[in-house]
Amino acid sequence: VQSKEHDIESEFGKHIIQNDRRRFFRITWEQIYAYIETIKDSTEKQKMINYFQNKTTGYNSSNWSIIKAFDIEK
Numbered sequence: 001v002q003s004k005e006h007d008i009e010s011e012f013g014k015h016i017i018q019n020d021r022r023r024f025f026r027i028t029w030e031q032i033y034a035y036i037e038t039i040k041d042s043t044e045k046q047k048m049i050n051y052f053q054n055k056t057t058g059y060n061s062s063n064w065s066i067i068k069a070f071d072i073e074k
Helices: 009-012 028-037 043-054
Strands: 056-061 066-068
Touching: 028 043
Parallel strands: none
Antiparallel strands: 056 066
16 A cells, blocks of 8 residues: 555665665555556566466455455456
8 A cells, every 4th residue: 555654765765875876765566566567468477467466465354255465456
């Protein structure tokens, strides 16, 4: 979720060496998935898409439904 760790870039970034070619920034798994969707089709791309769409974190203990790891649409 993008809203967590509001100041992570400024807080963590001050502990690493950054320059014009190397910057620290926060990115979510959902943003990585969205980027992967934009690249040219390949076997590797399809493997990553399948991974993101099917990854789970376990079960909801109240109703035993599967909890998806990533907030993405199929």
